[in-house]
Amino acid sequence: MTAIRTIEGDFVTGQGRYALVVGRFNSFVVESLVEGAVDSLKRHGVKESDITIVRVPGAFEIPLMVKKVADLKKYDAIITLGAVIRGGTPHFEYVAGECVKGVGSVSLEYGIPVAFGVLTVDSIEQAIERSGTKAGNKGAEAAMSAYEMVSVIKQLEA
Ligand SMILES: Nc1c(NC[C@H](O)[C@H](O)[C@H](O)CO)[nH]c(=O)[nH]c1=O
Numbered sequence: 001m002t003a004i005r006t007i008e009g010d011f012v013t014g015q016g017r018y019a020l021v022v023g024r025f026n027s028f029v030v031e032s033l034v035e036g037a038v039d040s041l042k043r044h045g046v047k048e049s050d051i052t053i054v055r056v057p058g059a060f061e062i063p064l065m066v067k068k069v070a071d072l073k074k075y076d077a078i079i080t081l082g083a084v085i086r087g088g089t090p091h092f093e094y095v096a097g098e099c100v101k102g103v104g105s106v107s108l109e110y111g112i113p114v115a116f117g118v119l120t121v122d123s124i125e126q127a128i129e130r131s132g133t134k135a136g137n138k139g140a141e142a143a144m145s146a147y148e149m150v151s152v153i154k155q156l157e158a
């Protein structure tokens, strides 16, 4: 009987070229997400010269920049980082909604892994908890998701 072939991410084949598209808004937490993402990639063997950081004003601008970056066909994966923190108006819904919709759309349109590391939280405390304190670092998690996808795709296409 032919053995079942299983493809899953490993800690070797995820090396590649990564672009981080970063919304600067709420930079006091976003920069911790960037630090977590870069640290995770480097700990898994990604060279600093293979990491590019592109900063945009806020989460609403992330999808267009992800499309521009994907258009270059120079990267194996894109990691989006930002922090959308609910305020006193419905603005949160529109910014967060357009960001996640646009990011997912570009990923499918270009066939490139785009990890979603944009915090969508109700308070500054929640943002701080998810950017390197008691609830982990969503930037690091997004980077590892991208790394795993690069690894799986490379193995699938080998
Ligand atoms: N309130 C937040 C924003 N708002 C700014 C928008 O992202 C955008 O830059 C502006 O509407 C101009 O087009 N952005 C975040 O990333 N996080 C927020 O909490």
Ligand SMILES: CC(=O)[C@@H](O)COP(=O)(O)O
Binding pocket: 084, 085, 086, 087, 088, 089, 090, 091, 092, 093, 095
């Ligand atoms: C996510 C936002 O746009 C939000 O931070 C803006 O705050 P507000 O809704 O009070 O204007």
